[in-house]
Amino acid sequence: NFGTVETIPEAFDREYLSPVQIGTPPQTVNLNFDTGSADLWVNTNETPENQQNGQVEYNPTLSSTAKKMEGATWDITYGDGSASSGIVYTDVVSIGGVTVQSQAVESAQQVSSSFQADAASSGLLGLAYGTINTVQPVQQKTFFENAMNDLASPLFTVNLMKQAAGSYDFGYINASEYTGEIQYTPVDNSRGFWGFNPSGFQVGNSSFNASSWYAIADTGTSLLLLPSGMVDIYWSAVSGAKFDALQGGYTFPCNTTLPSFTFGVEEYRGVIPGHFMNYAAITKTTCFGGIQSSDALGFSIFGDVALKAQFVVFDGGDNTLGWANK
Numbered sequence: 409n410f411g412t413v414e415t416i417p418e419a420f421d422r423e424y425l426s427p428v429q430i431g432t433p434p435q436t437v438n439l440n441f442d443t444g445s446a447d448l449w450v451n452t453n454e455t456p457e458n459q460q461n462g463q464v465e466y467n468p469t470l471s472s473t474a475k476k477m478e479g480a481t482w483d484i485t486y487g488d489g490s491a492s493s494g495i496v497y498t499d500v501v502s503i504g505g506v507t508v509q510s511q512a513v514e515s516a517q518q519v520s521s522s523f524q525a526d527a528a529s530s531g532l533l534g535l536a537y538g539t540i541n542t543v544q545p546v547q548q549k550t551f552f553e554n555a556m557n558d559l560a561s562p563l564f565t566v567n568l569m570k571q572a573a574g575s576y577d578f579g580y581i582n583a584s585e586y587t588g589e590i591q592y593t594p595v596d597n598s599r600g601f602w603g604f605n606p607s608g609f610q611v612g613n614s615s616f617n618a619s620s621w622y623a624i625a626d627t628g629t630s631l632l633l634l635p636s637g638m639v640d641i642y643w644s645a646v647s648g649a650k651f652d653a654l655q656g657g658y659t660f661p662c663n664t665t666l667p668s669f670t671f672g673v674e675e676y677r678g679v680i681p682g683h684f685m686n687y688a689a690i691t692k693t694t695c696f697g698g699i700q701s702s703d704a705l706g707f708s709i710f711g712d713v714a715l716k717a718q719f720v721v722f723d724g725g726d727n728t729l730g731w732a733n734k
């Protein structure tokens with residue numbers, strides 16, 4: 409069993425949305441696949457109207473296979489401070505032809521302002537480890553964990569693109585989606601994330617700085633968040649770049665040519681083209697950088713700025729991450 413689903417970037421590649429079928433007959437909602445969390449939650453008929461902005465809803469009362477999980481609740485707060493909570497159903501969930509007969513589908517009875525404003529997204533589909541799922545009293549598994557044993561291979565792959573359609577593939581590796589060899593490295597899942605140890609970094613064509621630290625691969629984070637020492641070195645190579653406390657990070661003159669950023673995974677070198685580090689224009693002339701400090705978080709995050717330059721294998725069989733250029 410295997411399948412593939414498209415994933416479409418929103419403005420600035422700030423998030424990527426993929427169609428998911430829930431219930432019988434199937435109701436399609438576009439969800440933000442998030443390797444940094446483990447709850448599948450969705451706007452429903454139970455989400456207050458004043459907390460919505462036209463989002464497509466899943467309505468369990470219209471699904472013959474929906475079952476309320478009596479007494480179950482969920483409540484999640486994300487790294488950026490956004491939050492949501494509610495009650496839980498089980499229903500049939502299909503992604504790209506891969507079907508889980510009884511998946512915990514968390515109905516949002518409360519969503520915070522950034523979710524309320526995000527009209528295109530009906531919720532999140534967690535792809536981190538179920539050890540950080542927030543359902544109580546009985547913690548629930550993710551779609552991938554429920555599907556894994558029936559997949560041809562116990563893995564999914566992520567192929568995000570800059571301002572173009574990419575894909576999530578479940579159960580197989582599509583050799584046409586990457587170049588060269590895939591470099592596998594062990595995952596540290598002790599915090600429920602797809603954690604790994606990059607081996608260093610390089611700015612443009614300068615020398616490689618060997619260094620080992622902890623980072624997570626998080627499709628739900630827009631930027632590449634790294635220790636400030638590395639971030640300072642990158643932006644010191646960009647004329648006119650400065651840390652702007654008001655904007656909350658490094659900005660630079662939009663007409664500046666940006667150097668590439670290369671990260672190491674063991675001997676592998678992942679290359680992020682310079683223009684990927686231009687996240688968004690703040691004014692006509694000032695742009696906001698795609699590489700910013702992770703110091704306030706306490707750990708590094710390889711978010712979409714990095715992931716959209718790579719083909720990444722999330723292997724739940726041997727708990728490894730595979731990296732390749734494309």
Ligand SMILES: N[C@H]1[C@H](O)[C@@H](Sc2ccccc2)[C@@H]2OC[C@H]1O2
Nearest residue numbers: 442444486487488490522628629
């Ligand atoms: N794993 C990430 C998660 O997907 C988002 S939740 C989110 C909030 C608003 C809009 C879209 C998504 C949040 O930022 C980083 C971390 O927490």
